[in-house]
Amino acid sequence: MITGAFDYHRPRSVDDAIALLSQHGDEGRVIAGGHSLVPMMKLRLAAPSHLIDLAALDELKGIAVADQAIVIGAMTTQHEIIADQALAARCPILRETAALIADPQVRYCGTLGGNVANGDPGNDMPAVMQCLGASYRLRGPNGERSVAARDFYEAAYFTARADDEILTAVEIPTPAAGHGAAYEKQKRKVGDYATAAAAVMLTLAGGTCETASVALTNVGETPLFVEAAGQALAGSGLDDAAVTAAVEAARAAAEPVSDLRGPADYRRHLAGVMVRRAVERARRRAAA
Amino acid sequence: MAKTAVSMTVNGRAVEALAEPRTLLIHFLRDQLGITGPHVGCETSHCGACTVDIDGKSVKSCTLFAVQAQGAEVLTVEGMAGADGTLSVIQEGFMQEHGLQCGYCTPGMITRAYRLLQETPNPSEEQIRWGLSGNLCRCTGYQNIVKAVRYAAEKLQAQKEAAE
Numbered sequence: 001m002i003t004g005a006f007d008y009h010r011p012r013s014v015d016d017a018i019a020l021l022s023q024h025g026d027e028g029r030v031i032a033g034g035h036s037l038v039p040m041m042k043l044r045l046a047a048p049s050h051l052i053d054l055a056a057l058d059e060l061k062g063i064a065v066a067d068q069a070i071v072i073g074a075m076t077t078q079h080e081i082i083a084d085q086a087l088a089a090r091c092p093i094l095r096e097t098a099a100l101i102a103d104p105q106v107r108y109c110g111t112l113g114g115n116v117a118n119g120d121p122g123n124d125m126p127a128v129m130q131c132l133g134a135s136y137r138l139r140g141p142n143g144e145r146s147v148a149a150r151d152f153y154e155a156a157y158f159t160a161r162a163d164d165e166i167l168t169a170v171e172i173p174t175p176a177a178g179h180g181a182a183y184e185k186q187k188r189k190v191g192d193y194a195t196a197a198a199a200v201m202l203t204l205a206g207g208t209c210e211t212a213s214v215a216l217t218n219v220g221e222t223p224l225f226v227e228a229a230g231q232a233l234a235g236s237g238l239d240d241a242a243v244t245a246a247v248e249a250a251r252a253a254a255e256p257v258s259d260l261r262g263p264a265d266y267r268r269h270l271a272g273v274m275v276r277r278a279v280e281r282a283r284r285r286a287a288a
Numbered sequence: 289m290a291k292t293a294v295s296m297t298v299n300g301r302a303v304e305a306l307a308e309p310r311t312l313l314i315h316f317l318r319d320q321l322g323i324t325g326p327h328v329g330c331e332t333s334h335c336g337a338c339t340v341d342i343d344g345k346s347v348k349s350c351t352l353f354a355v356q357a358q359g360a361e362v363l364t365v366e367g368m369a370g371a372d373g374t375l376s377v378i379q380e381g382f383m384q385e386h387g388l389q390c391g392y393c394t395p396g397m398i399t400r401a402y403r404l405l406q407e408t409p410n411p412s413e414e415q416i417r418w419g420l421s422g423n424l425c426r427c428t429g430y431q432n433i434v435k436a437v438r439y440a441a442e443k444l445q446a447q448k449e450a451a452e
Binding site for chain 1 (some may be wrong): 308309310312331332333334339345346347348351352353355356358378399404418419420421422447
């Protein structure tokens, strides 16, 4: 399978990359790990005339873990996220999620920035970022701005990123010490997108759930932050009634389509099951 | 589209050839350089038959343009055996444990197993299965492939201990 023809660019700075994007407009696309884009180009679902490779931009790489925030450069790979001990200590859901993405070879190439910027509803990190309250740094010809992950996704493959902007980094408020979080993903086989998946983060105090957030993957056109599900859990003892209310909120928010992964009703049901399991695991992981 | 000169190091040898930007690394290796160990399997990033090692990473060479590997160090199954033809320990493991049937997936399996053992010298069976989960064998001979990797891990460990 051969892609359409294109000119290849490997800029040496983010500013040069943005200049190329501005110059080529709709005809230009940035490539990070390329493991979403190259398959799309083979199928001719994407046919950029100018491919702008971000591989040489060291300023887009790296993981910085601090007490207030975790900042991960867009070109950081899933493999690097799995390997980072400091990150796993403060925000283990990222390692758990990265390990469920695709397969080892793809994780050596696939980047966090690509995963969250692409807008594919099957990508796993967007819902996790919504659950964690992360924001995305975007840089364009007019400077830098920040967009919350919960506001970023508009429709499948449509996001708040402008054509001449590059997503440079993901900023995550460092989760509270003692928090519990889990990502539950039902898939048919290694490398598959989720039939349904759920991210949950919560904190406990004296057996009561103080804060909770819930988001879903691949049961709608975009990742879905389900505020009502978090509200159902917060303030409760995570008793069956509260968890069932969260599950019902997630099922109500889900808008899956019927596809090869299953009929819509099944996938909606599964979204609820994933929430229930994720809540249970997050609870076990949280300090009481 | 104009061809550009693409240079890289493959199995320790500096190489350069002309390629269109859209030339995939797998086709560059096979058609331009005559390195036919990496196989074209699914061409859709699933099967892992085209796996090569690039700058210390296992990569599916059907999902990378050759220009992206400009200046990289590439290792294929051809680079595994010694100059005199002596098999690497991993290759020996696949032979001893009958870790192949038709052999089509084998170059990708061996190349991936090489990187897995570099990172995890003494992997459990579960770690081997997880580590090789991006490589499909349609003869479904996974049991012996796992044994082959264990064989190599044990022999490499023994060699390391003997050397110390």
